[in-house]
Amino acid sequence: MKFIHAADLHLDSPFLGLRHLPASLLAQVRQSTFDAATVIFDRAIDEHVDFVLLAGDLFDRAEQSVAAQAYLFQQFTRLQDAQIPVLISFGNHDYLADQHQTVAYPDNVTVFGAEVSTQTLTLASGETVAVSGFSYPQRWVATDQTPGFPEHAATDWHIGLLHGAVSTGGAADHYAPFTVAELLAKRYDYWALGHIHQRQLLNEQPPILYAGNPQGRAITEAGDRGAYLVTSEAGQLVPHFFKTAVIGWAAPNLTVTTTPTLTDLGQQVVAWLAANPAGLPTLTALTVHLPQPLSGADAAQLASGDWLALWQRTQQRAMRAANRYVIAVKVVAAPATVAAPQLDAQYWEAGAASTFTAANLQDLFGKLAQESVLADWFTRPQTASDLETAAQQKLAELMGEEAHDHEA
Numbered sequence: 001m002k003f004i005h006a007a008d009l010h011l012d013s014p015f016l017g018l019r020h021l022p023a024s025l026l027a028q029v030r031q032s033t034f035d036a037a038t039v040i041f042d043r044a045i046d047e048h049v050d051f052v053l054l055a056g057d058l059f060d061r062a063e064q065s066v067a068a069q070a071y072l073f074q075q076f077t078r079l080q081d082a083q084i085p086v087l088i089s090f091g092n093h094d095y096l097a098d099q100h101q102t103v104a105y106p107d108n109v110t111v112f113g114a115e116v117s118t119q120t121l122t123l124a125s126g127e128t129v130a131v132s133g134f135s136y137p138q139r140w141v142a143t144d145q146t147p148g149f150p151e152h153a154a155t156d157w158h159i160g161l162l163h164g165a166v167s168t169g170g171a172a173d174h175y176a177p178f179t180v181a182e183l184l185a186k187r188y189d190y191w192a193l194g195h196i197h198q199r200q201l202l203n204e205q206p207p208i209l210y211a212g213n214p215q216g217r218a219i220t221e222a223g224d225r226g227a228y229l230v231t232s233e234a235g236q237l238v239p240h241f242f243k244t245a246v247i248g249w250a251a252p253n254l255t256v257t258t259t260p261t262l263t264d265l266g267q268q269v270v271a272w273l274a275a276n277p278a279g280l281p282t283l284t285a286l287t288v289h290l291p292q293p294l295s296g297a298d299a300a301q302l303a304s305g306d307w308l309a310l311w312q313r314t315q316q317r318a319m320r321a322a323n324r325y326v327i328a329v330k331v332v333a334a335p336a337t338v339a340a341p342q343l344d345a346q347y348w349e350a351g352a353a354s355t356f357t358a359a360n361l362q363d364l365f366g367k368l369a370q371e372s373v374l375a376d377w378f379t380r381p382q383t384a385s386d387l388e389t390a391a392q393q394k395l396a397e398l399m400g401e402e403a404h405d406h407e408a
Helices: 023-046 066-081 180-185 262-275 296-304 306-314 316-322 345-355 358-370 372-379 381-407
Strands: 002-006 051-054 086-088 109-111 117-122 128-133 157-163 190-194 200-203 208-210 226-233 236-243 248-250 253-255 282-290 324-333
Touching (some): 023 066, 023 226, 180 200, 262 296, 262 316, 262 324, 296 306, 306 324
Parallel strands (some): 086 109, 128 157, 157 190
């Protein structure tokens, strides 16, 4: 048996804030969620999968455009022609109350209703598969839905289809909260999850898995995006990730050992582009680390956006050659040194080591990690370093103000 697990297509994403992109690239970006979804449906047909699972948020918003509806109808018809069933659980972005479908989906498509129900498939191999799921009746589902999922049916395989978030036990649990222990108690062979845009494996066997979104839609959604081809191997279901994104997002770092003028900085960025070409068109937000701050005039030019706008217009060729479009340049100066007696360096290092731990950061971040965009940002390797640097800079500022107050 094999099937595809995908989620969070977010067709019709508006991609706000990118109007400054060249017209041809902007058109590619706005089409990207559709093109990434097409990669999924093409793979389903090429692999002759037994069925496709879509775990919510097919559309970015409840008011679906005619183009988005027509696109899905066409793709589902392709799958019907290939005799591939599609099972859909609508999520918090495309909930049932605001569905305005004017054309019915083809007969191979099953849309789960507001209550948990189970569909049973008999495959060409003779194997039987039960799939249990539900769709959001409105934008928020604050109650745990897992009690409504039946235990493993008398079928060869049983799969759960769930658009939701791991429970934090708080009032902010608006997205069908669940615990991993609850899912494991159902004894299913696979849980196909949606809602969190960063792919995450919550349990290895049986797999409890967020597929992530097929196409990144902001700089916080950098990294590989895709879906899973799941195959039966030695009595278990094994997920295999495949990439689908047609537009990349990246937030790399560039370290400069001397503090440049803006002219020098522009040349450094061009050199970095030449040394770091991308495999697919990539929107890039570059962070430049300097040993000390830019001059006041240069810093003001950078902050206003005027410098970047001029640089973008004059470096189109360099960006095309690198397959990257620089959408932001952020400069980070090394934190000011705070000398004794205001702060003992050893005391700071010891305090920082005990404060900036993964457990402390996770505890402070808490429920915010349930928001998909923030979760993606928090899981980036650079985030912990950025937080520590910001804390150092703020502490240096505060110590400087304290010293000034004492002098006054």
